[in-house]
Amino acid sequence: MMTVLGCIVYKHNIWLVIVALLICGTGSWVTARLVRRAFATRGVQRAGWQFLAATASAVAIWCTHFVAMLGFDPGVPVSFDPLLTFVSLVIALAGSLIGFAVACSGFTRAAPALGGALVGLAIALMHYTGMAAYHVEGLVTWSWPYLIASIALSVGFGALALDCAARRADGSVAVVAGLFATAIGTLHFTGMSAFQVEPMAVSGHFSDPAALQALALSVACMAFVIVGAGLVSYLLDDSVRAESLEHLRSMALSDMLTGMPNxxxxxxxxxxxxxxxxxxxxxxxxxxxxxxxxxxxxxxxxxxxxxxxxxxxxxxxxxxxxxxxxxxxxxxxxxxxxxxxxxxxxxxxxxxxxxxxxxxxxxxxxxxxxxxxxxxxxxxxxxxxxxxxxxxxxxxxxxxxxxxxxxxxxxxxPKMDETARARRTLAADLREALARGQLSVHYQVQTSVPSGEICGYEALLRWEHPRLGFVSPAVFIPLAEENGLILQIGAWVLREACMRAATWMPPYKVAVNLSPVQFVHADLPALVSEALAETGLPPARLELELTESTIFADRQRSLDVLQRIKALGVSLALDDFGTGYSSLDTLRSFPFDKIKLDQSFVSEAQSNRQATAIIRAVLALGKSLGIPVLAEGIETQDQLDLLAGEGCDEVQGFLLGRPAPLAQLVQSGKIRLAGEPQTQLAAAG
Known part of the structure; x- marks a missing residue:
């Protein structure tokens, strides 16, 4: 075989053989890249890549064959049948399309190898159809062993090429391209080894070698153009994909609002x-x-x-x-x-x-x-x-x-860790205190300034820790808000205060504070309605206190919630007025029944003219709007006298009474419990 193959190569124009090999190698490499892309996509994209791969494959197969044949010198005049030559090109294109479609179908694990075998068979059919179009002035004979071997080699290497392309882990482009080029090359040279010509003495017509070589170069140029187009389409798609991936990565790592890294x-x-x-x-x-x-x-x-x-x-x-x-x-x-x-x-x-x-x-x-x-x-x-x-x-x-x-x-x-651990421990203790009923409610009296009579009591949450003793609400309330416990605690305080107040004689009002977290996350109207229904407390005897900052997060929702609570017959108080936004629009837009002046102004009233001016302004504002004002933090008689002189409606503070458990208020006689003998009052609370 090697002797005959060497003879076949010897009879070729060496430069056209090199051009044919370049077409074969380049076309195989482009085909390998395109078919790998076909395996990696789905749907319409896969069909598009299959077509491009089939086109590159057909060019590599057909042009390699015909450039090599045009460079072949059999020693006798030659010509080509136009129809069969065209048919051979169609066989290369159609066979490649069918083979790649089968290889990518996935209907069986052997589909890639089967599709590759079909492409190899198409290479063989194209070659021998092209040889049928190759007319020589001589007696043509074929060596069947070489012919069968050429077909077997083409089918085998074709199957290996696409099977390797389908296995992305070990199927590099170079390996796939090498196998595909081998399928084309072994078919051509082994098939040409089977081709034998016995010249016949014919006078007159001789083929023109220079014309055949020019035709071969033209075919080669077109082959490189078509293969190059396939390569460019691949590279452009690769570039677009890379740009898209980079854009998506940039979006994934960037903050949409500011453009900063996220x-x-x-x-x-x-x-x-x-x-x-x-x-x-x-x-x-x-x-x-x-x-x-x-x-x-x-x-x-x-x-x-x-x-x-x-x-x-x-x-x-x-x-x-x-x-x-x-x-x-x-x-x-x-x-x-x-x-x-x-x-x-x-x-x-x-x-x-x-x-x-x-x-x-x-x-x-x-x-x-x-x-x-x-x-x-x-x-x-x-x-x-x-x-x-x-x-x-x-x-x-x-x-x-x-x-x-x-x-x-x-x-x-390092001591910050100790503080954090202490807060976590305290949060766990607070959760346990709620479960074990260790929290309690104390009540601080609210008094009318003109009459000196009791108007009601504010319910204040207290926690007596088993080890730490009294824990300030300023410490554990923010902790409860951070850990979500405030919803359970707030609901318990509301029910506890309503239940106790329902038994008071005289029927004083009870004021209960609302947490901003509780206001945002709980269905307050439903919670208040349930508490009133369960305890039997008349709605007019319940007052809910909230700060202005509580309603600013969502003013429309806040207005709707407060209006629904007001519809129940419950009154509303604006707490800590003067320390936050103190917006006049809030008083105009929201249905508050009372303004609570923050204690910081009362404590500075006698030493700070600005504080006194603010007190006067708030009291005047309340009177003009018809909303009573309650001043907090009254600790001295002078403070009380000042507020009385300015026309304050109600006051609350240590001077009038410290927060105390209900049992202590009952024992002092400030509150009686309905339906209970006087001797049993001390057991209340």
């Missing part, structure tokens, strides 16, 4: 920076940033203003960040900074620039806001050796900075 980008960056810090022996600072008073901006100016504040801060951060520095937005008004550093001066400089950006006034439309922020810093590996602990420690430091009004930046200290 939490996902932060998690990716901190992993990289911690690894680099460990490898280089450096240190990494993680800075937790939480804006101050950002909720006030949303409440007073609307969420569009809050969004604009965030965008302005994002632009400031983008202008200050340098190489090896990183700032991301990880939550509503929460940001985080990362700095890998060797000298402490670099960290101090970064923190100074962050503070400058955060504390510089922000102008928006016709107003100006000074938000500021609390920054907590934790350093790797000094404060933590894992990402989770580092993030937690930065949060602890940030919360400490938020609680300390004297500084905006706080570095992590």
């Amino acid at each position: 939490r996902a980008a932060f998690n990716e960056r901190i992993d990289v920076e911690m690894a680099r810090a460990e490898a280089e022996g450096g240190r990494l600072a993680l800075i937790g940033i939480d804006l101050n008073r950002f909720k006030d901006v949303n409440d007073l100016r609307g969420h569009h203003a809050g969004d604009e504040v965030l965008r302005i801060l994002a632009r400031r951060f983008a202008s200050l960040v340098r190489e090896d520095e990183f700032v991301a937005r990880v939550g509503g008004d929460e940001f985080v900074g990362i700095l890998r550093f060797a000298r402490r001066e670099a960290l101090d400089d970064f923190l100074l620039r962050l503070e400058t950006a955060l504390f510089r006034p922000i102008r928006y439309d016709d107003w100006e806001v000074l938000s500021g922020a609390s920054l907590g810093v934790a350093i790797y590996p000094d404060d933590a050796t894992t990402k989770t602990v580092l993030v937690n420690n930065a949060d602890l430091a940030m919360y400490r900075a938020k609680a300390d009004l004297t500084r905006s930046v706080c570095f992590y200290e």
